[in-house]
Amino acid sequence: MNSCSSSSCHGGAAEKRDECVTFLKxxxxxxxxxxxxxxxxxxxxxxxxxxxxxxxxxxxxxxxxFQTVPAVLQANPLDITKGVSCESCHGPAENWIRSHTxxxxxxxxxxxxxxxxxxxxxxxxxNCVACHQNVPMKLLAAGHPELIFELDGxxxxxxxxxxxxxxxxxxxxxxVGQAVALREVSWQLAKTPDDKKLQEKWSGLFWLLIKIQAxxxxxxxxxxxxxxxxxxxxxxxxxxxxRKASELKWTPQRTQKVxxxxxxxxxxxxxxxxxxxxxxxxxxxxxxxxxxxxxSDSKLKLAVDAELNxxxxxxxxxxxxxxxxxxxxxxxxxxxxRNGR
Numbered sequence: 126m127n128s129c130s131s132s133s134c135h136g137g138a139a140e141k142r143d144e145c146v147t148f149l150k151x152x153x154x155x156x157x158x159x160x161x162x163x164x165x166x167x168x169x170x171x172x173x174x175x176x177x178x179x180x181x182x183x184x185x186x187x188x189x190x191f192q193t194v195p196a197v198l199q200a201n202p203l204d205i206t207k208g209v210s211c212e213s214c215h216g217p218a219e220n221w222i223r224s225h226t227x228x229x230x231x232x233x234x235x236x237x238x239x240x241x242x243x244x245x246x247x248x249x250x251x252n253c254v255a256c257h258q259n260v261p262m263k264l265l266a267a268g269h270p271e272l273i274f275e276l277d278g279x280x281x282x283x284x285x286x287x288x289x290x291x292x293x294x295x296x297x298x299x300x301v302g303q304a305v306a307l308r309e310v311s312w313q314l315a316k317t318p319d320d321k322k323l324q325e326k327w328s329g330l331f332w333l334l335i336k337i338q339a340x341x342x343x344x345x346x347x348x349x350x351x352x353x354x355x356x357x358x359x360x361x362x363x364x365x366x367x368r369k370a371s372e373l374k375w376t377p378q379r380t381q382k383v384x385x386x387x388x389x390x391x392x393x394x395x396x397x398x399x400x401x402x403x404x405x406x407x408x409x410x411x412x413x414x415x416x417x418x419x420x421s422d423s424k425l426k427l428a429v430d431a432e433l434n435x436x437x438x439x440x441x442x443x444x445x446x447x448x449x450x451x452x453x454x455x456x457x458x459x460x461x462x463r464n465g466r
Contacts, residue, residue, distance in 0.1 A: 128222065129144075129145055129211045129218075130145035130146075132295050134226070135460070141288070143285040143286075144287065145286070146186070146285040146324050147284055147285070148211075148284075148286045151284035152283060152284050152286065153207065154208060154209035154213075154283075155207070155208055155210075156208060156267060157188040157189065157208035157209045158179070158188055158189040158205060158206045158207065158295065159206075159208070160187050160188055160206040161178040161179045161184055161185070161189065162178075162179060164186070165182070165268070166178040168268065169184075169268050169269065170184075170265075170269045170401065172267040172268065173263065173267050179192075179205070180192070183261065183263075183280050185231070185444035186256075187209075187255075187256035187445070188208065188209075189205040189206070189207075189208055189209075189300065190209060190210070190213045191204065191205045191207060192201040192205040195399070209256075212402075214241065214243065214252055215240055215243070216239055216240055216241040217239065218239075218240075218348075219239075220238050220239040221235055221238035221240045222463050223239055224239060225238065226254065230386065232244065240461070243291050245285075245371060246276070246297065246298055246301040246302075246370075246371040247295075247305070247367055247368050247371035249276070249280075249298075250276050250298075250302045250305040250367065251278065251305060254302075254305050254306060254309055255274065255309075255325055256275050256311055257272055257274045257279065258272050258310075259309055259313070260272055261314075262317065262320065265322075273308075273408075273412070274302060274304075274305070274306040275299065275301075275302055275303075275306075275308075275416070276298045276299060276301060276302025277295040277296070277298040277299040277302060277410055277416045277420075278299075278412070278415075278416060280298060281295065281419075286450035292375075294375040294380070294420060295416055295419060295420035296375065296379070296383065296384075296416065296417050296420035297370065297373065297375040297419070298378040299413060299416040299417065300337070300370045300383070301367050301370045301371045303330065303333060303336060303371055303413070304363045304364070304366040304370060305363070305364075305367045306330060307330040307331060307334055307363040308359075308360050308363040308364045308367065309326070309328050310327045310330055311327060311356045311359045311363060312356075312360050313353070313355070314327050314353075314356040315353050315356040315357050315360065316441060318351065318352055318353050318356065325354070325401045325402060325404075325405045326405060327351065327359075328351070328402050328404070328405060328406070328430050329405030329406045329408060329409045330409060331347075331359055332347075332381065332392075332406045333387075333406065333409045333413060334363060334366065335347045336386060336387055336390055337383050337386055337387065339379075339382075339383075341369065341373060342366050342369050342370060343362055343365045343369060345358075345359070345362045352429070371390060373436070377421070377422075380391055380417055380420050380465065381421065382420055383417060384417040384418065384421065384462070385462065385463075387391055387410060387414060387417070388414065388449055388455065388458055388459040388462050389459055390410070390455070391456075392406070392447045393406075393407065393449075393451050393452035393455060394448070394449070394452040395448075399442075400446055400448070401443065403446065403448050403451075404440070404443040404444075404446035405443070407436075407439070407446060407451050408440045408443060411433075411436045411437055411439075411440050412456075414433060414436065414458070415433060416422035416434060425462075428461060428462075429458060429462055432454065432457050432458040432461050433458060435454045435457070435458075436451070436454050436455065436458060439451045
């Protein structure tokens with residue numbers, strides 16, 4: 126971080142020289158370590174039976190990654206208070222720190238030298254999902270908030286210290302992120318197949334990805350069976366979906382096709398004794414509709430804004446989820462989508 130933030134590199138004031146300034150002043154990742162010093166983190170540490178949140182790997186692996194780096198791998202003593210630093214996302218810099226500034230080096234050259242290819246949506250999603258979704262059950266039980274990984278929304282809300290690729294598409298980023306999220310939940314479920322909440326999250330994500338299967342993406346049959354074998358099968362399938370989706374040439378027509386497909390689902394009109402399953406589906410669906418609308422034109426956003434806000438309000442409290450109300454609201458959204466442009 127220190128070498129990156131020098132004024133002659135990424136810590137200056139000129140355009141494309143102020144990346145570290147933007148990151149350190151505005152990005153919440155740079156303050157990740159500070160979260161471990163709060164009263165809430167201290168209480169969680171007590172519940173977990175660990176001496177300190179700032180020293181235990183179950184907390185620092187995400188909030189202060191340098192804490193877990195063995196001394197033998199440190200070129201200089203690392204400061205764990207830096208939180209999530211440059212190398213946490215861009216990869217260990219030993220093999221590329223000197224060469225990546227060369228004017229004759231291409232992006233491919235930097236990647237070959239070990240820098241992570243964060244322009245690749247599949248690589249970027251894999252880089253983020255580990256900390257933005259994979260919260261161990263013991264941490265959730267101790268009071269850690271549940272996390273929902275959503276690549277497009279999280280990237281858009283992050284203060285930019287980079288220039289996005291010209292062909293960036295929020296809808297594509299959303300789809301890749303959801304497929305990676307399903308892969309990770311499937312991996313967790315294969316380890317703890319009897320976890321009820323994990324089953325619900327898995328069912329919601331699997332349902333969503335099933336709804337948007339396309340000719341260009343790997344196919345799978347929908348199944349209500351939840352066991353280790355099913356989880357492992359879906360884990361492999363969703364990883365392949367993420368890879369293929371990241372390679373697609375995305376168009377506005379593709380965004381519209383996915384949006385219409387999701388908006389036209391009528392699954393919520395069916396009575397279900399297990400309210401938690403449709404609630405999880407609705408939660409993921411609304412987040413997806415939001416990202417897809419934003420990836421469309423501004424006129425569409427204005428046209429469906431009220432209906433989309435209504436859908437959001439109906440998934441704010443999952444225990445109180447009402448399938449009939451949601452189904453009616455979704456139909457109003459679908460009608461406005463079809464007629465309101």
